[in-house]
Amino acid sequence: xxxxxxxxxxxxxxxxxxxxxxxxxxxxxxxxxxxxxxxxxxxxxxxxxxxxxxxxxxxxxxxxxxxxxxxxxxxxxxxxxxxxxxxxxxxxxxxxxxxxxxxxxxxxxxxxxxxxxxxxxxxxxxxxxxxxxxxxxxxxxxxxxxxxxxxxxxxxxxxxxxxxxxxxxxxxxxxxxxxxxxxxxxxxxxxxxxxxxxxxxxxxxxxxxxxxxxxxxxxxxxxxxxxxxxxxxxxxxxxxxxxxxxxxxxxxxxxxxxxxxxxxxxxxxxxxxxxxxxxxxxxxxxxxxxxxxxxxxxxxxxx
Numbered sequence: 001x002x003x004x005x006x007x008x009x010x011x012x013x014x015x016x017x018x019x020x021x022x023x024x025x026x027x028x029x030x031x032x033x034x035x036x037x038x039x040x041x042x043x044x045x046x047x048x049x050x051x052x053x054x055x056x057x058x059x060x061x062x063x064x065x066x067x068x069x070x071x072x073x074x075x076x077x078x079x080x081x082x083x084x085x086x087x088x089x090x091x092x093x094x095x096x097x098x099x100x101x102x103x104x105x106x107x108x109x110x111x112x113x114x115x116x117x118x119x120x121x122x123x124x125x126x127x128x129x130x131x132x133x134x135x136x137x138x139x140x141x142x143x144x145x146x147x148x149x150x151x152x153x154x155x156x157x158x159x160x161x162x163x164x165x166x167x168x169x170x171x172x173x174x175x176x177x178x179x180x181x182x183x184x185x186x187x188x189x190x191x192x193x194x195x196x197x198x199x200x201x202x203x204x205x206x207x208x209x210x211x212x213x214x215x216x217x218x219x220x221x222x223x224x225x226x227x228x229x230x231x232x233x234x235x236x237x238x239x240x241x242x243x244x245x246x247x248x249x250x251x252x253x254x255x256x257x258x259x260x261x262x263x264x265x266x267x268x269x270x271x272x273x274x275x276x277x278x279x280x281x282x283x284x285x286x287x288x289x290x291x292x293x294x295x296x297x298x299x300x301x302x303x
Contacts, residue, residue, distance in 0.1 A: 009041050034124070035129070037087070038098060039122070040087065041123075042062075043122060054113075069102045078146070104283045110290065120289055121159055122159075125167050126149035130145045155184070160193075161178065162191055164188075165190070167190075177206070205267045210284070222290060224267070229248070231247045231268065250277055252264065
């Protein structure tokens with residue numbers, strides 16, 4: 001079939017080729033939609049720095065992580081490699097959900113890889129009308145959205161998301177995007193924190209957690225282990241109307257090879273808030289390039 005098309009094109013005149021190109025562009029307008037393109041790039045070039053025996057594991061874990069996060073945001077994958085991937089969404093909400101999961105869950109990926117491997121993600125998000133289809137290399141090469149999203153990801157620091165001007169106008173809350181002193185294709189670039197946690201009860205523990213994570217980094221600890229335990233509250237009020245409220249206990253530990261003992265961090269919260277607490281902790285661990293693995297004896301907590 002391809003050889004027949006080639007022979008057919010060889011017989012066309014220049015005017016006929018120009019007409020054919022215009023007709024293709026006109027018919028492509030039927031598939032023009034409003035899209036959000038999310039570019040995902042790794043902080044280090046894995047294909048050139050990783051050993052061959054580790055590359056297969058990195059590729060498998062990164063593909064699984066990106067696929068799970070993309071499915072959670074109802075998106076599709078345009079292209080994938082351990083170094084750079086492109087994801088397509090029809091709604092901003094799905095792109096934000098996927099970005100949040102990508103940045104939060106990279107600590108678990110680093111924990112599975114081990115061997116001191118630390119992967120940081122840089123994200124870029126662009127929106128606008130375009131003609132895009134999964135599996136079409138030609139669409140990717142000619143897409144202005146793909147180019148803009150890739151440039152945002154390339155300029156993004158590790159663990160951050162940069163968005164273009166058009167996406168910033170649709171972002172909620174409107175005051176969250178912070179304008180940066182850089183431009184891409186003559187347009188402004190903004191930095192945002194996707195899926196920012198709104199739990200206030202964690203603020204008192206945040207400084208203590210930062211000190212714990214900074215200590216782990218200073219002791220060259222690459223992987224932390226966490227567990228979730230349910231703690232049944234005791235009724236000490238003596239009131240017939242008061243009902244004891246169960247709490248979640250979040251414990252993080254690591255082995256310090258210098259002092260030859262474990263260092264731990266423990267925090268407690270209501271069961272209704274434990275998911276946000278865990279996501280906040282995973283995000284802070286990811287920002288420092290540390291790995292995170294779940295303890296075998298951890299409980300499955302449900303509110």
